[in-house]
Amino acid sequence: MKNTDRGIFIPWGEIKFSSNLFEQKFEENKILRLEKREKEVRSYFGAEEVREYTSRFILDREHHLYLNPSLPDLPVVIKPPVELSILPGCSLKTYVEIPLVLELAYGSIKKKQVLQEYPVKSLSRSWFGDPDSGEIAYYLESPMEFDNKTINPDSCCIQCPVTITNKSSQLLSLERMILRVPYLTLYKGKNSLYSNRTRITYRGQDQVSQIVIQKNPPEVNEELKILSLPRQAIDSGLLRKSFYFIKTLYEG
Amino acid sequence: MNLFENISFEKLIEKVNPPLILKIVIIFFIGFILIRVVRFILKKILSRTMNKQSLMLVNKFFSYAAYSVLVIVIMAEMGIELTAILGAAGILGLAIGVASQKSLGNIISGLFLVAEKSFEIGDVIRVGDKIGVVYSIDFLAIMLKTFDNLLIRIPNETLISAEIVNITKFPIRRLDFSLSVSYKDDLEKVLDLLKRIAFENVLCLDEPLPFLLLKEFGDSGISIQFGVWFEKSNYVDVRNSIILEIKRRFDEENITIPFPHVTLYYGDKESS
Numbered sequence: 235m236k237n238t239d240r241g242i243f244i245p246w247g248e249i250k251f252s253s254n255l256f257e258q259k260f261e262e263n264k265i266l267r268l269e270k271r272e273k274e275v276r277s278y279f280g281a282e283e284v285r286e287y288t289s290r291f292i293l294d295r296e297h298h299l300y301l302n303p304s305l306p307d308l309p310v311v312i313k314p315p316v317e318l319s320i321l322p323g324c325s326l327k328t329y330v331e332i333p334l335v336l337e338l339a340y341g342s343i344k345k346k347q348v349l350q351e352y353p354v355k356s357l358s359r360s361w362f363g364d365p366d367s368g369e370i371a372y373y374l375e376s377p378m379e380f381d382n383k384t385i386n387p388d389s390c391c392i393q394c395p396v397t398i399t400n401k402s403s404q405l406l407s408l409e410r411m412i413l414r415v416p417y418l419t420l421y422k423g424k425n426s427l428y429s430n431r432t433r434i435t436y437r438g439q440d441q442v443s444q445i446v447i448q449k450n451p452p453e454v455n456e457e458l459k460i461l462s463l464p465r466q467a468i469d470s471g472l473l474r475k476s477f478y479f480i481k482t483l484y485e486g
Numbered sequence: 487m488n489l490f491e492n493i494s495f496e497k498l499i500e501k502v503n504p505p506l507i508l509k510i511v512i513i514f515f516i517g518f519i520l521i522r523v524v525r526f527i528l529k530k531i532l533s534r535t536m537n538k539q540s541l542m543l544v545n546k547f548f549s550y551a552a553y554s555v556l557v558i559v560i561m562a563e564m565g566i567e568l569t570a571i572l573g574a575a576g577i578l579g580l581a582i583g584v585a586s587q588k589s590l591g592n593i594i595s596g597l598f599l600v601a602e603k604s605f606e607i608g609d610v611i612r613v614g615d616k617i618g619v620v621y622s623i624d625f626l627a628i629m630l631k632t633f634d635n636l637l638i639r640i641p642n643e644t645l646i647s648a649e650i651v652n653i654t655k656f657p658i659r660r661l662d663f664s665l666s667v668s669y670k671d672d673l674e675k676v677l678d679l680l681k682r683i684a685f686e687n688v689l690c691l692d693e694p695l696p697f698l699l700l701k702e703f704g705d706s707g708i709s710i711q712f713g714v715w716f717e718k719s720n721y722v723d724v725r726n727s728i729i730l731e732i733k734r735r736f737d738e739e740n741i742t743i744p745f746p747h748v749t750l751y752y753g754d755k756e757s758s
Binding site (some may be wrong): 311356358359360361364365366370373410415 | 656657658685690691692693694715717
């Protein structure tokens with residue numbers, strides 16, 4: 235992967251066509267290809283060798299197309315690959331890498347309408363909670379290390395800082411956790427894309443966790459600029475169940 | 487009592503004059519518009535708290551009551567004596583009630599069904615051997631729209647005593663496949679392959695985990711129950727893709743799905 239293909243170097247904003255063509259490469263030999271033909275734009279996202287288009291958009295000359303970065307449209311269930319537990323009174327400050335979603339939009343800079351979304355990496359779907367009352371989410375395995383030094387710098391991912399505090403008197407066994415990414419803002423730094431920090435306070439197995447999404451940009455050693463606003467607005471704190479413990483679904 | 491004494495046709499014709507006709511027309515239109523407006527407001531307010539079928543029943547009840555009141559008001563304006571009519575309506579109602587016990591049973595069953603909330607409009611339900619989408623819930627019966635686009639009417643009284651399976655009540659479902667593999671195949675390899683098939687299928691949910699059960703030693707192979715979780719709207723796609731994938735991967739890995747063989751022995755002339 236070339237340096238210019240990293241999320242941080244993708245020319246976000248208004249799409250500038252060169253000889254009526256716009257191409258942007260991504261991981262795993264994927265490409266976003268847009269071709270302008272008189273009053274229409276044809277688009278394709280997928281394997282680089284394919285030369286066909288999957289969508290057509292009819293537009294006028296005054297319509298401008300934009301390429302924006304975005305976070306997934308559903309919450310993401312995070313599962314650490316090895317068993318992870320937080321002792322009572324302790325905190326874990328970690329980063330979760332969420333794959334980028336490309337947003338093709340039209341309109342003016344202030345008022346954009348989304349035409350299509352292309353996830354750079356397809357995430358499989360999962361269910362968070364009980365089968366009769368849970369919610370649909372994407373599934374992702376994350377090492378949940380203490381800092382983002384181990385994060386692959388070439389990846390087209392967004393670094394989402396998370397702080398988990400165990401305020402209960404029991405051990406918090408982090409089998410899986412839900413990260414509500416539609417509430418997060420996206421920032422661009424010098425070396426990476428970031429979201430604002432999510433603070434989750436665990437109070438006990440059958441208690442709802444307090445989720446606070448910080449309004450400020452995350453504390454990193456680089457200057458950050460807002461790239462996109464959250465998909466869903468949030469006021470202050472969320473009280474939701476953020477951890478789910480496996481219960482056996484099969485009785486016989 | 488002569489019921490029609492006070493509403494004789496001649497007397498009615500005598501009373502009818504252009505200002506009265508105009509008055510009745512105005513009352514009718516104002517009443518009609520008022521009923522529509524109140525129905526609209528009622529629908530807006532109640533849709534926040536009520537489900538579709540309760541809303542439909544409230545709406546119908548309100549409409550019948552409001553139009554009845556409108557007719558009574560118009561008749562009063564025409565100078566028709568209402569006491570006698572209402573008395574007659576009471577007797578008529580009683581007679582109809584006695585004659586239509588079945589219908590009353592259906593209405594009461596309908597109220598129980600609505601209160602029970604075991605299904606609502608838009609749900610896919612199975613009643614006996616009939617499967618379909620609940621199209622409407624009326625006073626006397628529910629309408630089921632089948633997947634081959636037929637409309638089935640099931641009386642509420644039948645429903646109340648029947649076993650109803652609501653297929654789309656919960657957002658996710660498990661789809662079970664029964665398959666068997668031959669005795670010579672490596673069972674651990676088979677289970678591992680089935681797990682991978684579920685995880686690699688984009689329509690199957692990663693969690694809850696796929697269900698795998700080695701059921702029994704069958705006549706021609708070992709029976710396995712394989713269940714995958716999916717979002718309820720993807721039923722057909724999940725079923726087709728999983729069956730295709732099982733067949734393809736089993737062929738690739740030389741895993742045999744046993745099927746009954748019939749061997750015919752022709753009688754030997756010499757021995758017979």
